[in-house]
Structure formats: structure tokens, C-alpha cells
Amino acid sequence: MSTSERIQKLIDSNDIVLFMKGVPAAPQCGFSAAVAQILAKLDVPYESVNVLADPFIREGIKEFSNWPTIPQLYVKGEFVGGCDIVREMFQAGELATLLADKGIKAPAS
Ligand SMILES: N[C@@H](CCC(=O)N[C@@H](CS)C(=O)NCC(=O)O)C(=O)O
Numbered sequence: 290m291s292t293s294e295r296i297q298k299l300i301d302s303n304d305i306v307l308f309m310k311g312v313p314a315a316p317q318c319g320f321s322a323a324v325a326q327i328l329a330k331l332d333v334p335y336e337s338v339n340v341l342a343d344p345f346i347r348e349g350i351k352e353f354s355n356w357p358t359i360p361q362l363y364v365k366g367e368f369v370g371g372c373d374i375v376r377e378m379f380q381a382g383e384l385a386t387l388l389a390d391k392g393i394k395a396p397a398s
């Protein structure tokens with residue numbers, strides 16, 4: 290499978306995918322940590338992909354999204370943005386709205 294096919298499969302098989310440096314429990318960069326923290330606050334399940342563990346994904350996702358940096362957030366197969374965009378959307382309440390519009394809910398507590 291090519292790198293872009295692997296990326297396509299990841300975003301097709303998970304409602305939310307965060308391409309990040311490190312893992313949610315131990316992010317390796319503040320930008321990735323910020324997005325993981327926001328997703329934790331929204332209390333939604335997501336798949337994370339550690340680009341530091343895979344140089345092909347690290348470069349491939351930039352080409353795939355036409356976006357030069359990590360982190361990158363995908364929701365229902367659509368690129369949402371990096372840290373700045375996600376932070377702004379979260380603060381404006383737009384990220385919660387986007388997830389609700391796409392039918393993604395926090396697990397019932
Ligand atoms: N302003 C960016 C910050 C992210 C950023 O600058 N990422 C850099 C440093 S972690 C990056 O991915 N550089 C390319 C690389 O490390 O492959 C955003 O909104 O996401």
C-alpha cells in the first residue's frame with residue numbers, strides 16, 4: 290500500500306484522526322499536545338498517529354493535506370487544520386459544533 294493509501298485508509302476508518310508527534314499520553318511537541326488536550330476536553334474518542342514513528346507518514350501527510358506542519362486533525366475524512374486553527378475553532382465553540390454536525394458524540398457517561 291502506498292503512503293497516501295495508508296493515510297486514506299486511516300481517515301476512512303476513524304471518525305477523528307489526529308496526526309501528531311508522540312502519543313496523547315506523552316506528546317513530543319507542544320503543538321501536538323495542545324490539540325490532544327482540546328480533544329480530551331471535548332471528550333471524544335479519536336485515533337492518533339505518531340508521525341515520529343513513521344517518516345513516510347510524517348512527510349506523506351503534508352503532501353496529502355497540502356499542509357506543511359504537524360499536528361493535523363481530520364474529522365470524517367476532512368482536513369480541519371493544525372494547532373492554530375483547531376485552537377481558534379475550539380475557543381469559538383466551532384469545533385464542538387462541527388463534531389455535533391457530523392454526528393460525533395462524547396460517550397455517554
Ligand atoms: N502553527 C502550526 C504549528 C505546528 C508546527 O509549526 N509544526 C512544525 C514543528 S512541530 C512541523 O510540523 N514541522 C515539520 C515537521 O516537523 O515535520 C499549527 O498551527 O499547527
Ligand code: FES
Binds near residue numbers: 310319320
Ligand atoms: S517538535 Fe519542535 S516545535 Fe514541534
